[in-house]
Amino acid sequence: MAHFHVTSRAGEAQTLEGVDGWRLMELLRDHKMGIEGICGGQADCASCHIHVDPAWAGRLPEPREEEEDKLDELPSVTETSRLSCQIIWGEELDGLTLTVAPD
Numbered sequence: 745m746a747h748f749h750v751t752s753r754a755g756e757a758q759t760l761e762g763v764d765g766w767r768l769m770e771l772l773r774d775h776k777m778g779i780e781g782i783c784g785g786q787a788d789c790a791s792c793h794i795h796v797d798p799a800w801a802g803r804l805p806e807p808r809e810e811e812e813d814k815l816d817e818l819p820s821v822t823e824t825s826r827l828s829c830q831i832i833w834g835e836e837l838d839g840l841t842l843t844v845a846p847d
């Protein structure tokens with residue numbers, strides 16, 4: 745079973761199990777990692793903002809234009825920012841490491 749490593753806004757680290765075909769946002773939300781997913785995955789609310797470990801940033805699918813546009817609006821955006829609702833879990837993400845972005 746593939747897993748990923750998350751650090752919460754409070755600095756608490758956890759390792760969570762992935763579920764094939766689920767959005768990363770859904771996994772973070774259901775494990776109560778401080779991700780709300782208000783828009784349900786439409787790249788519209790940015791409540792699912794994460795910072796991906798730099799070692800992983802280039803291994804994820806490229807963001808679509810809607811995601812990039814939304815990220816550009818955020819004060820806490822970084823080079824490795826992503827909207828977790830735009831990342832679909834698969835075994836190839838085993839070991840993914842991320843931090844939940846500040847509000």
Ligand code: FES
Binds near residue numbers: 783785788789
């Ligand atoms: S859940 Fe709204 S942007 Fe990701």
